[in-house]
Amino acid sequence: MEHDLIWWLTLSLLALAAGSFFNLVIYRLPLMILHPEIKLNLASPRSHCPHCKTLLTRRDLIPLFSWLILRGRCRYCAVRISYRYPAMELLSLLTALLVAVLSHAHEQMIFTTLLFGWTLLVLTIIDIDHHLLPDILTLSLLWAGLLRVALAGQTLSPADAIVGAVAGYLLLRLPSDIWYCWRKEVALGGGDIKLFAALGAWLGAKALPIALIIASAGALIFLLAKAGICRKPPPRRFAFGPWLSLGGMMVFVWQNYY
Numbered sequence: 001m002e003h004d005l006i007w008w009l010t011l012s013l014l015a016l017a018a019g020s021f022f023n024l025v026i027y028r029l030p031l032m033i034l035h036p037e038i039k040l041n042l043a044s045p046r047s048h049c050p051h052c053k054t055l056l057t058r059r060d061l062i063p064l065f066s067w068l069i070l071r072g073r074c075r076y077c078a079v080r081i082s083y084r085y086p087a088m089e090l091l092s093l094l095t096a097l098l099v100a101v102l103s104h105a106h107e108q109m110i111f112t113t114l115l116f117g118w119t120l121l122v123l124t125i126i127d128i129d130h131h132l133l134p135d136i137l138t139l140s141l142l143w144a145g146l147l148r149v150a151l152a153g154q155t156l157s158p159a160d161a162i163v164g165a166v167a168g169y170l171l172l173r174l175p176s177d178i179w180y181c182w183r184k185e186v187a188l189g190g191g192d193i194k195l196f197a198a199l200g201a202w203l204g205a206k207a208l209p210i211a212l213i214i215a216s217a218g219a220l221i222f223l224l225a226k227a228g229i230c231r232k233p234p235p236r237r238f239a240f241g242p243w244l245s246l247g248g249m250m251v252f253v254w255q256n257y258y
Contacts, residue, residue: 016063019092052077127241133191145201168200214247
């Protein structure tokens with residue numbers, strides 16, 4: 001019992017720390033890509049208040065707890081800190097706890113499922129904010145999927161993963177190119193296509209149609225509901241990455257846990 005408590009506590013602390021790092025990635029990585037003239041990377045400059053520019057100390061950076069203790073305000077200038085920081089840390093924690101519960105009888109799956117789920121979570125937030133799916137994340141996810149089956153095998157063979165990656169790429173690339181030739185409009189961003197290729201490496205080619213149906217249905221329902229509520233026509237451009245991530249995660253859980 002004591003060991004179980006220590007394990008859950010350790011997992012929770014690691015998940016909160018991971019969520020804090022994800023906040024950094026979500027904020028800085030798009031700036032690094034979209035504004036390369038800004039001298040910024042994931043390590044420098046040090047974390048600071050965006051309003052008063054004061055460098056933050058360790059006590060200001062304790063995931064979730066610092067925000068709660070400071071009541072959502074900067075210690076130095078009292079300006080409100082966005083709720084998104086603790087929300088992301090909490091999402092990271094909830095994801096880890098859910099994966100741990102699902103993996104109770106599949107302990108060997110915890111690390112790979114967290115890697116998959118957390119990466120999709122970060123991609124989702126970045127795509128919602130910037131309509132951007134960074135190559136460094138989508139391609140890393142693709143290679144991680146190939147490496148996973150090469151080392152562990154699990155539900156897919158290396159050949160299945162390779163075929164899945166190629167199929168995922170072509171399944172979105174070909175209709176996107178056809179649409180562009182016909183209408184001279186970009187139907188899908190390159191990031192969506194690379195993300196679907198990465199999902200293919202994790203899920204295999206046979207599961208991709210199901211993931212795509214879930215993603216398309218979810219996006220369609222959301223857009224129609226939003227249009228009905230706001231009484232505006234659906235936007236011509238929207239983030240499809242979150243829906244691909246949702247479809248991919250649902251199929252992954254179904255494949256590996258049921």
